[in-house]
Structures are given as C-alpha cells and as structure tokens.
Amino acid sequence: MASVFKRMKRKVAExxxxxxxxxxxxxxxGQFRLAKLQPSSSGYVRVxxxxxxxxxxPPFEVLSYIWGxxxxxxxxxxxxxxxxxxxxxxxxxRTLCRSAxxxxxxxxxxxxxxxxxxxxxxxxxxxxxxxxxxxHTIVWVGDKGEDTAFNKVETAATAFKVVSELVAAREKAxxxxxxxxxxxxxxxxxxxxxxxxxxxxGSDWRVLEALLSQPMxxxxxxxxxxxxxxxxxxxxxxxQLQWSDLIYGLEAYSMxxxxxxxxxxxAQTFLWMENARQRRISGQExxxxxxxxxxSPLKATHPHDNVYAMYSILRPLGPPQDFxxxxxxxxxxAFTYAARLMVSATPGAPYLSLSMAGNVRLRDKxxxxxxxxxxxxxxxxxxxxxxxxxxxxxFTASGDLxxxxxxxxxxxxSLRFRGTIVDSIYQVACYMPARRFCDRLDVGSANSxxxxxxxxxxxxxxxxxxKGDEEKLLLDWIETIQAKGSDNWRACLWKDTxxxxxxxxxxxxxxxxxxxxxxxxxRQFHALSLPACGRKLAVTKRGHFCLVPRLTDPSDVVCxxxxxxxxxxxxxxxxxxxxxxxxxxxxxxxxxxxxxxHGAMHGEALAWxxxxxxxxxxx
Numbered sequence: 001m002a003s004v005f006k007r008m009k010r011k012v013a014e015x016x017x018x019x020x021x022x023x024x025x026x027x028x029x030g031q032f033r034l035a036k037l038q039p040s041s042s043g044y045v046r047v048x049x050x051x052x053x054x055x056x057x058p059p060f061e062v063l064s065y066i067w068g069x070x071x072x073x074x075x076x077x078x079x080x081x082x083x084x085x086x087x088x089x090x091x092x093x094r095t096l097c098r099s100a101x102x103x104x105x106x107x108x109x110x111x112x113x114x115x116x117x118x119x120x121x122x123x124x125x126x127x128x129x130x131x132x133x134x135x136h137t138i139v140w141v142g143d144k145g146e147d148t149a150f151n152k153v154e155t156a157a158t159a160f161k162v163v164s165e166l167v168a169a170r171e172k173a174x175x176x177x178x179x180x181x182x183x184x185x186x187x188x189x190x191x192x193x194x195x196x197x198x199x200x201x202g203s204d205w206r207v208l209e210a211l212l213s214q215p216m217x218x219x220x221x222x223x224x225x226x227x228x229x230x231x232x233x234x235x236x237x238x239x240q241l242q243w244s245d246l247i248y249g250l251e252a253y254s255m256x257x258x259x260x261x262x263x264x265x266x267a268q269t270f271l272w273m274e275n276a277r278q279r280r281i282s283g284q285e286x287x288x289x290x291x292x293x294x295x296s297p298l299k300a301t302h303p304h305d306n307v308y309a310m311y312s313i314l315r316p317l318g319p320p321q322d323f324x325x326x327x328x329x330x331x332x333x334a335f336t337y338a339a340r341l342m343v344s345a346t347p348g349a350p351y352l353s354l355s356m357a358g359n360v361r362l363r364d365k366x367x368x369x370x371x372x373x374x375x376x377x378x379x380x381x382x383x384x385x386x387x388x389x390x391x392x393x394x395f396t397a398s399g400d401l402x403x404x405x406x407x408x409x410x411x412x413x414s415l416r417f418r419g420t421i422v423d424s425i426y427q428v429a430c431y432m433p434a435r436r437f438c439d440r441l442d443v444g445s446a447n448s449x450x451x452x453x454x455x456x457x458x459x460x461x462x463x464x465x466x467k468g469d470e471e472k473l474l475l476d477w478i479e480t481i482q483a484k485g486s487d488n489w490r491a492c493l494w495k496d497t498x499x500x501x502x503x504x505x506x507x508x509x510x511x512x513x514x515x516x517x518x519x520x521x522x523r524q525f526h527a528l529s530l531p532a533c534g535r536k537l538a539v540t541k542r543g544h545f546c547l548v549p550r551l552t553d554p555s556d557v558v559c560x561x562x563x564x565x566x567x568x569x570x571x572x573x574x575x576x577x578x579x580x581x582x583x584x585x586x587x588x589x590x591x592x593x594x595x596x597x598h599g600a601m602h603g604e605a606l607a608w609x610x611x612x613x614x615x616x617x618x619x
Contacts, residue, residue: 348391434534549593
C-alpha cells in the first residue's frame with residue numbers, strides 16, 4: 001500500500017513540475033537554453049534543447065504566452081522524452097510547428113530548470129537581456145478552442161479588421177504622418193477621427209473589447225516582452241497582427257471611444273507600454289516612473305513578481321542598481337527595497353515611492369508588514385489615481401530640484417530625510433471616487449455630482465475669506481481641482497484667465513442643469529479635472545485650497561521633502577516651535593501621500609513665515 005501511495009505521489013509531482021523528467025546540464029554565467037521546434041504538418045510537437053551564450057546567440061525568437069492553471073496538461077516530446085506542458089503552451093507550439101522550417105525559440109517553461117531555485121533566480125535576472133537579444137517576439141494571445149468570450153477564429157479576424165480600420169482612420173487624420181504617442185490629441189483630432197472612421201457595429205466594438213480583455217494582457221510578466229522587443233507579432237490561433245498596427249489602432253480607439261459607451265482601461269496600458277518601448281528604442285532612460293502605471297492594474301501569481309517583473313526591464317536599461325532577485329525574501333522586504341530605489345533612483349520624480357504609497361489604508365499596510373512610505377505592489381488598481389509627482393509635471397515645490405534626497409539611514413525600515421513643514425490641514429471636504437483614464441471624457445459619470453458639491457462646500461466655507469469675490473474663489477478652486485502646472489493642465493483650450501473662468505461657469509452650469517448642451521469643450525474641460533478624482537478637497541490653515549489623499553484628516557501636516565517636486569501630507573508628532581527644540585530638529589510620523597497645494601507648487605512656500613525645517617523619519 002505504501003509503495004502504491006509513493007507511485008501516486010511521484011506521478012502528481014511529475015504532473016505539477018511538467019519538465020521534471022528532463023535532465024538539465026548546469027548553466028554557466030551568461031548562458032541560457034533555446035528550444036528548437038521541428039516542423040510538422042500534423043501539429044506533432046517535438047523540440048530539442050541547446051545551450052547558448054548571450055554574447056553570441058544564434059537568431060532566435062521569444063515565445064510570450066501565459067502559463068494558465070496546472071490542469072489537463074498535454075504531452076510534447078523534448079529531447080526524445082515525453083513531458084507535460086500547460087495547454088496554452090501546447091496550443092501555441094502546435095500552431096508554430098506547422099511552418100516549413102525549424103524555429104529556434106526561447107520558452108521559459110521549458111528552457112529554465114524550475115526545480116533549481118538558484119538557476120531560476122539567475123535566469124529571471126537574464127530575462128530582459130534574452131528578450132533584447134531576440135530577433136522577434138511571438139505574442140500568443142490564445143487558441144480558438146479555448147473556453148472564453150473570444151473563442152473563434154472568425155472573431156479574432158474581426159477584431160484585427162477593426163484595428164486595421166482604426167489604423168487607416170489615424171493615417172488619414174494625420175495625412176500619413178506618424179505623431180508621437182505622448183503628444184496631447186485634443187478636440188480637433190477627435191473630430192477628425194469621427195469624420196474619417198466608418199461606422200463600426202456595436203458587436204465589432206465588443207470583439208475589440210474582448211481582445212483587450214484576454215488574460216495574456218493582464219499579467220505582469222508579459223510586460224517585459226512588450227517593452228523590450230524590437231519586433232512583435234500577435235497570434236490568435238492562425239490570425240496574425242503586427243504590434244505597431246495594434247498600437248496605432250488603440251490610439252485612434254482611445255480618441256474615438258466617446259460617446260461610444262464601450263471603453264476599455266487596457267487600451268491606455270498598451271499606449272503606456274509603447275511609450276516605454278519607444279523610450280528604450282530611442283536610447284532614453286526608462287525608470288520606475290515610466291513603468292509604475294503599466295504594472296498597477298496587472299496581476300501576478302506571486303507578490304514578488306510585481307517588483308521583479310518591473311526590475312527585469314530596468315536592470316539592463318536604467319541606471320545601475322544593485323537589485324537581486326531572491327524569492328526566498330519576504331514580499332515586504334522585496335517591496336521595501338524597491339521603494340528605497342524609487343525614492344532615490346528616479347531623477348525626474350524623486351520620492352516617487354511616497355506618491356505611490358498613499359492609496360492604501362494604513363492599517364492594512366502595517367498588518368502586512370510594510371511601512372507607510374512603501375507602495376503596496378501586490379494591489380492591482382484599475383482606477384489608478386492621477387499622479388502629481390512625474391517628470392512631465394513642471395512642479396518645483398522644493399525650489400532647487402538638483403539636490404536629491406539624502407538618506408540618513410541605509411538599513412533601517414524607516415525612511416529619513418530632510419524636509420520643511422510649511423502648513424497643516426484645516427478643513428476637509430468629502431472624498432471623490434477614482435475615475436478610470438478611459439472615462440475622463442464622460443461628463444455623465446457619478447463623479448460629476450461631487451464637483452458641484454465641492455464647489456458649494458468651497459463657497460460656504462471660504463467665500464467670506466475671499467471678501468465676497470466669487471470669481472477669485474472660482475479661479476483658485478478650478479486651478480486646484482485641475483492641478484494647474486500639470487501636464488494635464490497644459491492641454492487646456494482657453495487663452496486667458498477670463499476665458500478659463502467663463503469655461504468653468506459653463507461647466508458647472510452643465511453639471512447642475514439637466515437641459516444644457518453637452519459640447520466637446522465641456523467634455524474636454526471635464527477631462528482636465530481628472531487630478532481631483534480619488535482625492536479629497538481641503539483647505540490649509542494658511543487658507544490654501546489643496547487636493548489631498550483620501551486618508552487625510554484635519555491637523556495633518558503639509559511637508560515638502562528636500563529635493564521633492566510636490567508637497568506631501570504626513571501625520572505624526574505635534575510640531576513644536578523651533579525655539580523650544582534642543583539639538584537637531586527632528587519629527588517622526590507616517591506618510592499619507594502626495595498633495596497639490598494651490599500657491600505652493602513652485603517654491604513659494606519656502607518663503608512663508610514660520611515654516612520649520614526638520615529631519616523627517618517616516619515609519
């Protein structure tokens with residue numbers, strides 16, 4: 001009986017490991033394995049492994065796919081022996097082997113000895129270099145036989161046809177010129193798309209939505225393949241689509257999608273990936289800042305993967321960083337180390353970690369063992385909050401941005417730096433729910449109610465301080481909720497302050513009146529209010545309107561860290577007058593998150609009276 005049990009246990013282990021029967025030769029530094037896929041008209045899958053070196057690899061392709069669940073694994077032949085692989089990989093290989101010539105592929109599931117933890121960790125660190133060395137990346141979206149909402153070859157062909165129509169409309173809109181993806185495309189471009197694009201059936205829009213919803217585009221480990229590849233082709237069964245066509249089609253789709261009610265947040269994720277990819281191709285630096293919004297809505301099997309997949313892109317492209325992939329570490333340790341790098345190694349947006357860490361309830365973070373200044377990389381965010389602390393935003397809250405953060409402690413889990421406490425929170429309005437980027441033009445969303453409520457709150461609480469000057473209050477209020485000085489603000493359509501005030505009045509009237517016309521100008525103005533979503537409106541003790549994190553309370557302090565582009569809200573010790581402090585002026589607290597303070601985003605606060613420079617310690 002015991003022997004039967006041992007045989008059953010061994011079979012289960014072999015099924016879970018998939019390639020446990022393979023005998024792997026040890027890899028030397030810089031080496032990796034490739035799988036030579038033999039051609040077969042019948043779809044019979046046979047591969048042979050070979051070892052190559054990164055310095056002189058033969059021409060090969062990367063196969064990008066998702067593993068799927070370990071059930072109903074299917075046999076293939078590898079090095080003359082039958083091994084079990086996941087159904088999704090088996091389907092991809094059955095399709096690819098029908099070519100006339102052998103294909104040399106890098107396939108992580110087969111080419112890495114996953115039972116050797118040391119090899120696995122070292123190969124994970126080489127993933128980016130392997131992808132960069134490949135001639136082509138095959139993106140396997142899925143197979144026609146899978147049980148999904150997008151499960152027919154005809155449907156795949158329809159989706160790719162819709163993309164082609166969107167690409168054609170984009171080319172006509174710009175007369176064949178390819179414009180940078182980062183350029184703001186405003187109302188006139190939207191109108192061009194609508195005029196040039198033939199009417200698309202609702203069912204066809206849904207097919208495109210189904211394509212974007214595929215699991216292949218929801219996992220963190222697929223991002224390095226997209227960002228680091230020079231040439232990519234999407235395969236859905238036998239249907240094929242070039243990556244460049246998908247990107248240009250989705251750019252047109254993101255412009256055209258309103259007032260069409262079918263929208264998908266993943267479209268913007270693709271455009272962000274292409275932006276990072278183009279930065280890499282053009283030789284520009286890629287940092288955490290360019291990747292964090294890509295990864296935030298995606299899923300990972302293991303919490304570490306949220307950090308390690310991101311770092312696999314940065315390691316060969318960004319500034320040198322001593323980051324070691326080690327799955328033996330706890331996820332809080334991995335998150336903390338990544339957060340420390342984000343604070344100091346993101347030149348365009350120092351203190352990025354503090355900006356990203358403000359969206360999670362503090363008690364949840366502490367329970368998981370992470371500090372208030374460490375982002376929760378394990379949390380996916382479909383409705384990501386507009387980030388103020390970016391290199392595209394021209395904020396200079398601390399004045400001279402050349403002086404980067406000075407770490408006063410290398411190994412402590414607490415973060416220490418110099419900062420200036422300039423104000424504190426006096427009054428806080430209600431929280432406005434976060435809004436997806438793809439919904440930014442939707443004036444009829446539930447968020448619209450909150451803008452009217454916020455303005456009534458501002459009038460009732462602050463009009464007396466403005467001595468009855470409602471236009472001055474409206475100007476400060478609208479500049480706050482639209483974060484004047486942000487890249488979002490630079491897409492504005494008005495010429496001067498008078499036009500801005502008139503536009504704000506028209507927008508508020510539309511929100512409060514049922515029978516006003518919804519114009520393109522109203523939609524664009526509404527889109528510029530995106531920075532307010534996912535935040536609260538507040539007023540400081542000095543009387544400044546501000547956008548603050550959801551967890552902000554009255555009496556929280558407003559602090560500008562040394563070298564930071566933006567202020568932050570902190571909570572902690574009572575701020576004693578400097579003349580009563582003996583020795584170094586220190587202050588201990590926790591991070592609540594970044595904020596926008598009207599009249600304090602360009603160094604003005606450093607000239608205010610009674611500000612206090614301190615050595616800040618955040619737990």
